[in-house]
Each structure stands twice: as C-alpha cells, then as structure tokens.
Amino acid sequence: MIRFLRFTYLLLLVALVGCSSLAPILSTPTPAPVLEATSTPQVTPTSTPPAQNGPEILRVWLPPQFDPSAETASAGLLNQRLRDFETEHPGLTIEVRIKTDTVDFLSTTNRAAPASMPDVVALSYDQLQTAAAAGLLHPLDGLTDILQDPDWYVFAHELSSVQNADYGFPFAADAQLIVYRTSVFETPPSSWESIIDSGAQLTFDASDEQQYFPLSLYISAGGQFSSEEGGFALDEDALVRTLSFYQQAYEAGVIPVNIRDFQTDVEALNSYRNGETDLAVVWASSDLGVNSGGYTPLLGLDDVHYSVGNGWVWALAGSNAEKQPMAIELASSLIESDYMSEWTYASNYLPTRPLAVAGWEDDVVKNAIDDVLLAAHPVPTPEVVSIFGPIMQGALVRIFNGDQAEVVARSVVESLK
Numbered sequence: 001m002i003r004f005l006r007f008t009y010l011l012l013l014v015a016l017v018g019c020s021s022l023a024p025i026l027s028t029p030t031p032a033p034v035l036e037a038t039s040t041p042q043v044t045p046t047s048t049p050p051a052q053n054g055p056e057i058l059r060v061w062l063p064p065q066f067d068p069s070a071e072t073a074s075a076g077l078l079n080q081r082l083r084d085f086e087t088e089h090p091g092l093t094i095e096v097r098i099k100t101d102t103v104d105f106l107s108t109t110n111r112a113a114p115a116s117m118p119d120v121v122a123l124s125y126d127q128l129q130t131a132a133a134a135g136l137l138h139p140l141d142g143l144t145d146i147l148q149d150p151d152w153y154v155f156a157h158e159l160s161s162v163q164n165a166d167y168g169f170p171f172a173a174d175a176q177l178i179v180y181r182t183s184v185f186e187t188p189p190s191s192w193e194s195i196i197d198s199g200a201q202l203t204f205d206a207s208d209e210q211q212y213f214p215l216s217l218y219i220s221a222g223g224q225f226s227s228e229e230g231g232f233a234l235d236e237d238a239l240v241r242t243l244s245f246y247q248q249a250y251e252a253g254v255i256p257v258n259i260r261d262f263q264t265d266v267e268a269l270n271s272y273r274n275g276e277t278d279l280a281v282v283w284a285s286s287d288l289g290v291n292s293g294g295y296t297p298l299l300g301l302d303d304v305h306y307s308v309g310n311g312w313v314w315a316l317a318g319s320n321a322e323k324q325p326m327a328i329e330l331a332s333s334l335i336e337s338d339y340m341s342e343w344t345y346a347s348n349y350l351p352t353r354p355l356a357v358a359g360w361e362d363d364v365v366k367n368a369i370d371d372v373l374l375a376a377h378p379v380p381t382p383e384v385v386s387i388f389g390p391i392m393q394g395a396l397v398r399i400f401n402g403d404q405a406e407v408v409a410r411s412v413v414e415s416l417k
Contacts, residue, residue, distance in 0.1 A: 056092050058326055059318065061099045061118040066312075068096060074347035081339060085330055092326070103127050106136045106317060119318035119327040123168065125159050125311050126382045132162040138316040140166040144328050151337060155376040156352035159311040168313025169331045170352035172344060174285045175309030175376040176212060177368075179269070179293045181278045188296035188368070189279070191303040192245060196252050200278035203268040206259045206400075210385050211392040213281045213298070216308045218242045218392070219377075220300025225384045232387055236413045241301050243395060243405035250400055260400060284372065288348040288365075295368035297375040305375035311352065391416075 068079035223238030300306035341359030
C-alpha cells in the first residue's frame with residue numbers, strides 16, 4: 001500500500017512539471033512593441049508616370065522641284081495645303097524632307113531605320129516602277145478606291161500602275177508636244193506630210209542621248225524593244241519607217257542642219273523662239289509658263305496623235321500601318337481636282353485629271369493640253385532608254401550624213417543580235 005501511494009505521488013509530480021514546461025508554448029503570444037515615428041522622413045518608392053505622347057508625325061519626302069519652301073507660286077500653294085491639313089487635324093505634324101535619288105534613300109532607310117520611312121513620298125514614273133519592284137512601297141488595293149473615280153486620264157492610270165496593281169496617286173505629268181507658230185499654221189498641223197509640204201522647219205533635241213522623240217515615233221509604228229526570245233532587239237520594219245521619216249524631212253529641209261548640236265529641248269525651244277524654226281518638239285513643262293505658240297500633240301508615224309510622257313505620283317512607304325489612313329487622306333487632298341488645277345497651272349506641269357484641266361484659264365491652251373494628255377503614254381523604262389537612246393542617236397547621225405534608212409536600220413538590227 002505504501003508503495004502504491006509513493007508511485008501515485010510520483011506520477012502527480014511528473015504531471016505538474018510537464019504542464020509548467022508547456023505553458024510558454026500554449027499561452028497567447030505577446031504582441032511586438034510598436035515603434036514610435038521619428039522626425040526622419042521615410043522614402044516611399046513611386047512609379048514613374050508614363051511619357052506623354054508627342055504630336056503625331058506624318059513624314060513626306062519630295063524631290064527638289066516640288067520643295068514647298070521654295071519662293072514660287074506653286075510652292076506657296078503646296079505649303080499652304082500642307083499647313084491647312086495640319087490645322088484640320090490637331091496634334092498632327094507634317095515633316096517634309098527634300099530628297100534626291102529618292103529610291104536609293106528609300107532602300108537605305110528601309111534597311112537601316114524602317115521606322116523612319118516616309119508615310120507619303122513623291123516618285124516619278126520610273127522611280128515608282130523601281131521602288132515597287134524592290135518591295136519598298138505599299139499597293140493601294142484594298143486601301144482606297146479613289147483611282148476608280150472617272151475623273152482620271154488613262155495616262156494617269158498607266159503612271160500609277162506596276163504589273164496591274166496601283167501604287168500611287170498621280171498628281172503631275174509632263175509630255176512631249178509640238179509648239180508651232182500660229183502665223184504659219186492657222187490650224188494645228190494634222191500630219192507630217194502637211195508639215196513637210198508647208199516648207200516650215202522643225203527643231204528638236206537631236207543630240208540628246210535619251211532620244212524620246214525618235215523612240216516615240218518608233219513605238220507609234222508598232223516597234224518593240226525585245227525579241228520573242230526575250231533579249232533586247234529592235235523591229236526592223238518599224239525602225240526603217242522611223243528613219244525614213246527623218247531622212248525625208250531632212251532632205252526636204254524641214255529639219256535644219258544646226259539641230260545636230262541641240263542636246264536639250266530648251267535649246268530647240270530657243271531656236272524656235274528666236275524665229276529660226278516654225279515648229280519645235282519640246283516637253284510641255286518647258287514652255288507652258290510662256291506659251292510661245294500653239295500646242296498640238298505629237299504625231300505618230302500614222303499621223304495619229306502619240307506621245308511619250310512622264311509623271312509623278314504620291315506613294316505610300318511608311319512602316320506604320322496605323323498611319324496609312326492619314327497618309328491616304330493627305331494624298332487625296334493633294335490630288336483634289338480644284339487644287340490640282342491651281343497648282344499645276346502655277347507649276348507648269350500637266351494635270352492628271354480632266355476636271356483639273358478644265359479649271360485652267362486659257363481655253364485654247366487647256367483644249368490643246370487635254371488632247372496631249374489623251375494621246376500620252378508613259379516613257380520607256382530607264383533601261384530601254386539607256387540602251388536604245390544612244391543607238392537611235394547614232395542612227396540619226398548616219399541619216400543626216402546621207403546614209404539610207406534601210407541600210408542604217410539593217411546594220412543597227414544586226415548589231416543587236
């Protein structure tokens with residue numbers, strides 16, 4: 001019994017000790033002391049506010065002849081048009097850059113800094129062909145239907161097209177025409193035969209290596225610049241007809257000897273203005289500011305009006321697709337008929353829209369220019385001109401030296417084989 005009581009007492013003692021050792025664990029934790037604030041300011045991290053977006057920039061590239069900062073009437077009109085567009089679109093800035101060798105700049109910029117590509121760029125017909133083929137431009141298909149408007153010359157559509165796709169908004173043109181002395185011709189000459197029979201003299205830039213006038217006649221006779229095999233070639237029959245015309249005109253005294261020295265149409269035009277000749281084949285832009293005489297479209301070898309022409313278009317090259325609607329809106333404002341009428345009249349270029357021509361002041365001039373534009377076709381490619389221009393120039397020298405057209409044509413065709 002005594003042993004039992006001792007054992008019971010021992011168990012109670014152990015239990016009491018165990019409870020005292022667990023108390024700190026099972027009791028409620030004492031809260032940590034609160035520190036009082038001091039006078040030293042605490043630095044609280046803050047987020048940097050997002051940068052404010054600057055004005056929207058629309059980049060426009062132009063060649064020097066269309067510089068809106070130039071001191072000309074046409075430059076003033078273009079500059080005002082651009083400023084008006086900015087006013088109509090608050091927050092928009094039009095950044096104008098003047099570029100020579102535009103296609104080279106487009107190619108370099110596209111590789112090095114595509115974000116700096118121009119949203120709108122003015123390109124000549126041959127530049128458009130090169131830039132589009134290099135993938136530097138955006139086709140207009142699906143972006144606008146403005147070129148479906150009937151107020152366009154067929155020539156304008158040809159200027160804007162690359163492999164049946166539209167790449168630009170035509171805004172200015174130029175074309176070869178005949179300026180004639182109205183005291184000699186009461187009505188515009190309608191055939192080469194009538195010009196030769198009149199005894200009048202005709203001048204042109206016979207020493208220009210590009211030879212657009214002879215090439216125009218050659219094309220009008222159905223001449224091509226490639227063979228069925230795909231190489232460069234000339235059609236002998238069309239070439240004979242072309243050289244025969246020059247031979248006949250030269251032998252009849254219609255083409256004076258001194259034109260061999262004329263390298264530009266300005267020299268030919270000065271000869272006409274000085275009274276040395278009665279007709280001159282020139283580019284329209286060379287004389288429109290003066291109106292030295294009557295105008296008529298260049299004649300083809302079948303006496304159907306046919307002329308080569310050049311032109312300029314607004315094209316899209318920007319890398320930001322979100323800017324395309326604004327770029328199209330700007331280009332559309334620059335080809336609006338009333339504005340185009342005023343700007344082309346001031347710049348001595350030809351409009352690309354009939355309604356723009358109709359807005360010109362001089363009825364005689366605008367009717368003649370309408371005929372010129374109806375007869376115009378784009379100039380041959382730079383490659384064709386660079387190859388066949390000098391060939392044609394050499395052929396004309398031989399004609400003026402007395403060689404027969406058939407002999408010259410045969411030797412030229414054979415040399416290309």
